[in-house]
Amino acid sequence: MKEKVVSFTIDGKKYQAPEGQSLIKAAEGNGISIPSLCYYEHIDPPLGTCRVCMVKSDGRSFAACTLKVREGMSVEFNTPELNDARKAMVEMLFAEGNHFCPACEKSGDCDLQGLGYRLGVTISRFPHLFLDRVIDYRPKRIVVDHNRCILCRRCVEEVKAEGQYPVFSFLNRGSGTVVQIDYEQEAKLSDNEAMRAMHLCPVGAILVRGKSRPRPRGERKYDLQDAGGDVEQAPIKHSVSVGKNKKVIATTSLAGCFGCHMSLLDIDEELVEIIELVEFNKSPLTDIKTFSKRCDVGIIEGGCCNDENVEVLRAFRANCDVLVAIGECAIWGGLPAMRNVVSLEECLNEAYGHATSDVEEGKVIPHHEDLPELLDRIYGCNEVVEIDYYIPGCPPDASHLWKVLKNIILGTGYSVIKSEFKYD
Amino acid sequence: MEKIIDHSPLLNLLWARQDAKGFISDQDIHDIAEHMDLSFIEVEGVCTFYHFFHRRPAGKFIVYLNNSILSDFSGYAAVRKALETATGAPWNGVDRKGLFGLFDTSCIGLSDQEPAALINFRPFVKLTPEKVQQLVNALRNGVPVDQLADHIENPVRYVPPDGKAVVFREMVPGRALQKLTQMTPEEVIAEVKSSNLRGMGGAFFPVGEKWELCRKQPKTPRYVVCNADEGEPGTFKDRVLMTKLPELLIEGMILGGYAIGANQGIIYLRAEYRYLLPRLEGALDRYRQMGWLGKDIPARKHFDFDIRIQLGAGAYVCGEETALLDSLMGKRGEPWPKVYFPVERGYLGLPTIVNNVESFATAARVIELGAEAFRRLGTPGSPGTRLLSVAGDCSYPGVYEIEWGMSVGELLDLTGAQDPLYLQISGPSGIGISAADRHRRFSFEDLRCGGSVMIFNHKRDLLKILVNFTEFFKEESCGVCTPCRAGNFILSRKLELLSRGLGRGADLEEIRQWGNLMTTASRCGLGKGASNALINAMDKFPVYFQKLVHSKGREKGFDLDSALGDYREAVGIK
Ligand SMILES: Cc1cc2nc3c(=O)[nH]c(=O)nc-3n(C[C@H](O)[C@H](O)[C@H](O)COP(=O)(O)O)c2cc1C
Ligand code: SF4
Ligand code: SF4
Numbered sequence: 001m002k003e004k005v006v007s008f009t010i011d012g013k014k015y016q017a018p019e020g021q022s023l024i025k026a027a028e029g030n031g032i033s034i035p036s037l038c039y040y041e042h043i044d045p046p047l048g049t050c051r052v053c054m055v056k057s058d059g060r061s062f063a064a065c066t067l068k069v070r071e072g073m074s075v076e077f078n079t080p081e082l083n084d085a086r087k088a089m090v091e092m093l094f095a096e097g098n099h100f101c102p103a104c105e106k107s108g109d110c111d112l113q114g115l116g117y118r119l120g121v122t123i124s125r126f127p128h129l130f131l132d133r134v135i136d137y138r139p140k141r142i143v144v145d146h147n148r149c150i151l152c153r154r155c156v157e158e159v160k161a162e163g164q165y166p167v168f169s170f171l172n173r174g175s176g177t178v179v180q181i182d183y184e185q186e187a188k189l190s191d192n193e194a195m196r197a198m199h200l201c202p203v204g205a206i207l208v209r210g211k212s213r214p215r216p217r218g219e220r221k222y223d224l225q226d227a228g229g230d231v232e233q234a235p236i237k238h239s240v241s242v243g244k245n246k247k248v249i250a251t252t253s254l255a256g257c258f259g260c261h262m263s264l265l266d267i268d269e270e271l272v273e274i275i276e277l278v279e280f281n282k283s284p285l286t287d288i289k290t291f292s293k294r295c296d297v298g299i300i301e302g303g304c305c306n307d308e309n310v311e312v313l314r315a316f317r318a319n320c321d322v323l324v325a326i327g328e329c330a331i332w333g334g335l336p337a338m339r340n341v342v343s344l345e346e347c348l349n350e351a352y353g354h355a356t357s358d359v360e361e362g363k364v365i366p367h368h369e370d371l372p373e374l375l376d377r378i379y380g381c382n383e384v385v386e387i388d389y390y391i392p393g394c395p396p397d398a399s400h401l402w403k404v405l406k407n408i409i410l411g412t413g414y415s416v417i418k419s420e421f422k423y424d
Numbered sequence: 425m426e427k428i429i430d431h432s433p434l435l436n437l438l439w440a441r442q443d444a445k446g447f448i449s450d451q452d453i454h455d456i457a458e459h460m461d462l463s464f465i466e467v468e469g470v471c472t473f474y475h476f477f478h479r480r481p482a483g484k485f486i487v488y489l490n491n492s493i494l495s496d497f498s499g500y501a502a503v504r505k506a507l508e509t510a511t512g513a514p515w516n517g518v519d520r521k522g523l524f525g526l527f528d529t530s531c532i533g534l535s536d537q538e539p540a541a542l543i544n545f546r547p548f549v550k551l552t553p554e555k556v557q558q559l560v561n562a563l564r565n566g567v568p569v570d571q572l573a574d575h576i577e578n579p580v581r582y583v584p585p586d587g588k589a590v591v592f593r594e595m596v597p598g599r600a601l602q603k604l605t606q607m608t609p610e611e612v613i614a615e616v617k618s619s620n621l622r623g624m625g626g627a628f629f630p631v632g633e634k635w636e637l638c639r640k641q642p643k644t645p646r647y648v649v650c651n652a653d654e655g656e657p658g659t660f661k662d663r664v665l666m667t668k669l670p671e672l673l674i675e676g677m678i679l680g681g682y683a684i685g686a687n688q689g690i691i692y693l694r695a696e697y698r699y700l701l702p703r704l705e706g707a708l709d710r711y712r713q714m715g716w717l718g719k720d721i722p723a724r725k726h727f728d729f730d731i732r733i734q735l736g737a738g739a740y741v742c743g744e745e746t747a748l749l750d751s752l753m754g755k756r757g758e759p760w761p762k763v764y765f766p767v768e769r770g771y772l773g774l775p776t777i778v779n780n781v782e783s784f785a786t787a788a789r790v791i792e793l794g795a796e797a798f799r800r801l802g803t804p805g806s807p808g809t810r811l812l813s814v815a816g817d818c819s820y821p822g823v824y825e826i827e828w829g830m831s832v833g834e835l836l837d838l839t840g841a842q843d844p845l846y847l848q849i850s851g852p853s854g855i856g857i858s859a860a861d862r863h864r865r866f867s868f869e870d871l872r873c874g875g876s877v878m879i880f881n882h883k884r885d886l887l888k889i890l891v892n893f894t895e896f897f898k899e900e901s902c903g904v905c906t907p908c909r910a911g912n913f914i915l916s917r918k919l920e921l922l923s924r925g926l927g928r929g930a931d932l933e934e935i936r937q938w939g940n941l942m943t944t945a946s947r948c949g950l951g952k953g954a955s956n957a958l959i960n961a962m963d964k965f966p967v968y969f970q971k972l973v974h975s976k977g978r979e980k981g982f983d984l985d986s987a988l989g990d991y992r993e994a995v996g997i998k
């Protein structure tokens with residue numbers, strides 16, 4: 001049967017595609033890439049779960065993967081509202097799961113991450129939920145890490161054991177929905193079928209024991225500079241007033257590892273250029289302990305894990321015109337936030353109780369008036385004060401850091417290339 | 425093309441195990457999976473979707489207390505506490521002897537008699553701590569639940585005067601059906617179309633048009649499905665209708681079946697209304713005896729049509745028609761990505777009409793009274809009448825059959841509302857209006873009411889109402905799409921911030937933006953409508969919301985003392 005070709009428009013431009021083709025596919029055939037995550041070409045009807053492919057037609061919004069092209073159809077795709085909606089879905093998935101990219105086997109090859117890079121997600125606008133999710137080691141070959149599952153449903157539809165028995169299913173409902181693996185059916189999968197399951201998972205939720213080592217940097221799918229060109233960047237709003245005086249910068253490391261500060265120093269010869277433009281005030285780099293004057297820019301590494309962090313952060317907000325959160329820890333908690341899914345009491349018992357069994361009288365949790373007191377969880381900096389910029393990475397790329405700083409100081413534009421924009 | 429998966433018996437198989445011992449064990453799931461040739465996980469996936477199926481022992485007496493906002497304002501907290509004290513069971517758990525299990529459930533369609541609960545699916549209304557104590561004692565002493573259950577009143581408080589009632593008027597069984605002997609299916613469709621009757625389940629799609637679309641499908645057999653899921657909190661008109669006039673619903677379904685050329689009708693009845701089963705089954709039997717249901721219906725030659733009832737198992741989203749169809753097929757009730765419509769591919773992939781209880785009942789009246797008489801009532805966009813479930817702060821809660829076009833003020837006066845401030849129209853998914861909007865009219869053109877009016881007076885806390893709604897959606901989302909599954913959770917966190925007094929002006933703006941995102945990106949009406957009430961209330965009561973937030977320069981609302989609480993407790997600092 002010959003396919004009927006129809007004409008349709010995207011953002012007013014005319015295109016052609018076979019009638020009834022999914023809009024994602026039809027757009028792709030015409031050189032337009034609509035972001036997608038759950039879409040898996042041969043699953044029909046399409047999954048339509050992630051909602052990162054939103055477009056509009058006749059004033060109504062649709063998931064492009066579930067929309068079939070018709071003659072005369074007119075589609076809106078590249079509008080500020082829709083660009084923001086698609087980006088928001090990606091941010092929502094980051095906030096919903098527990099995505100510690102630096103510790104993830106799939107990092108660099110992960111579609112969620114890749115989309116975050118493409119859409120320029122520096123921070124999730126939504127509060128992280130930090131739910132306690134399991135890592136299921138019970139299956140024979142596969143490990144399911146629920147922290148990373150985005151409930152795309154691909155595995156539910158696609159992974160079948162001999163006799164066409166599904167191996168995965170959704171369990172529960174609402175905010176409690178999870179994907180669960182069937183241990184009996186999983187055991188029947190061949191090695192190849194297990195590998196296929198791992199590869200069809202867009203994120204790092206399905207791993208095969210012994211086969212999931214991360215690939216080296218530079219060789220991963222989203223390391224390539226040409227994978228979609230530059231990262232989309234929101235325009236910079238707060239550049240500090242350009243004057244003759246040197247700009248004053250303060251820096252601090254809160255609940256961080258100083259890795260971000262190392263990255264700051266990592267720009268080699270450009271450091272000399274920068275030194276001409278700025279002077280440092282309160283900073284571990286200068287060892288100045290208190291603010292001695294008003295600062296133009298405050299650079300924050302690390303989130304807040306104790307009361308002292310909160311105090312320092314509030315002082316930075318009070319003394320600096322522009323605050324820049326650098327690195328995943330400052331942005332949303334980062335690796336230290338791994339503790340956020342369990343109670344502080346449990347953490348302390350693990351660290352000072354059960355672990356130190358040689359202490360006769362049980363647990364001794366350190367506390368002293370000179371010691372900072374711990375918060376119930378790690379807080380990203382923007383949960384405590386307003387933050388003006390976020391530079392992702394663990395640690396952030398040195399040239400990304402300086403591009404943003406120079407922009408703030410000199411008011412010049414900047415663009416970030418893929419290799420400089422990372423969450424790990 | 426997609427493969428149609430039919431696991432239709434699954435829900436009933438799960439019910440049988442649930443009923444037999446109060447929960448569904450791994451072994452049960454195994455047995456059912458084996459019996460139906462499914463994998464364990466498929467059966468468990470279905471089982472855990474519905475909140476009336478338990479995976480752990482849930483007690484000999486399973487108590488579900490409604491946690492809707494109307495229940496809350498009528499004494500939910502005290503009743504809950506009394507239940508815990510009297511039974512010794514923790515909330516969401518079972519007492520040591522395994523006698524009582526105590527659980528929350530979303531609105532059970534008894535909003536006119538709150539606080540209400542189900543015990544082993546028998547209704548108990550207007551609960552008080554004293555009544556709870558007596559009930560628990562009686563149950564302990566072996567009095568059967570059936571004997572203790574309340575006799576439910578079904579008040580119809582108002583019908584339009586001068587014989588203008590459409591639904592609640594004299595019922596002569598068979599009168600509407602008699603017309604079939606002289607009408608072709610096309611004529612039935614034409615009559616319903618010309619009446620301009622719109623669906624009463626909330627989406628307002630013209631009933632005749634839907635039937636016609638279905639009839640035009642080449643595929644057969646076709647199916648008639650009645651949506652008796654009535655899950656929207658505050659709505660109970662279908663309960664009253666099915667109790668008082670089950671005949672009318674049955675006649676409407678027979679008409680629908682005749683019109684589209686179907687042989688099978690299914691009533692999808694929410695499990696909360698399980699106590700209506702005997703009544704409905706009895707009515708169906710009478711119609712079989714009368715020769716209006718069954719094979720080669722004597723009253724209308726060459727027409728086979730019968731109706732069966734499928735019980736749901738606790739999931740609001742199954743009121744969404746495509747989720748309902750999946751549930752009928754023994755699956756998780758997840759709304760479909762709208763690639764096909766039920767009239768093209770519905771139950772078992774075959775052409776299906778899904779209509780609300782009141783839609784069928786009204787369609788029967790349209791045929792009985794004639795489209796012309798029907799059109800003379802109501803407004804041009806919404807002819808006829810509408811059943812409203814009215815509850816909350818008023819003297820006369822119950823069902824009101826109003827002529828479309830009645831004003832909010834007229835209704836409020838009829839209900840004896842005391843000092844009303846805020847009305848929630850069509851449940852949490854609907855919109856809120858100020859009680860001062862007395863001039864607004866219930867009609868397709870203005871206030872498209874889905875069947876519920878909740879009245880709140882000046883003493884009620886608006887934020888508490890909205891938090892309750894958001895919790896409801898968070899619980900009842902099917903979980904399949906990001907903006908609804910995660911979005912409702914995220915909104916609930918945000919509202920918590922407001923409730924704790926830590927909100928800022930920017931938070932209000934974010935709530936609005938995030939709510940709009942959920943509307944844009946959600947897959948079905950649940951997620952699309954989940955933030956309606958919230959955004960609407962912010963529009964209507966800006967002063968109230970401004971008072972909830974503070975501004976503290978560029979610092980956020982972060983409560984250091986509360987964040988240090990856990991540590992101080994762990995190390996013993998006061
Ligand atoms: C989340 C959700 C819940 C719904 N619940 C119900 C319900 O309980 N009863 C109902 O009749 N329609 C409900 N609907 C509307 C149905 O999807 C459908 O439009 C209706 O059954 C069609 O019947 P009608 O045209 O006769 O109104 C719901 C829709 C959504 C999105
Ligand atoms: S790499 Fe992907 S799956 Fe892994 S933590 Fe990051 S976002 Fe999550
Ligand atoms: S495990 Fe992977 S494939 Fe399966 S639903 Fe989760 S993210 Fe999708």
Ligand code: SF4
Nearest residue numbers: 902904905908948951
């Ligand atoms: S909007 Fe909510 S209920 Fe509807 S499909 Fe999405 S998750 Fe399910």
Ligand code: FES
Nearest residue numbers: 036038050051065
């Ligand atoms: S790609 Fe369209 S909804 Fe996921």
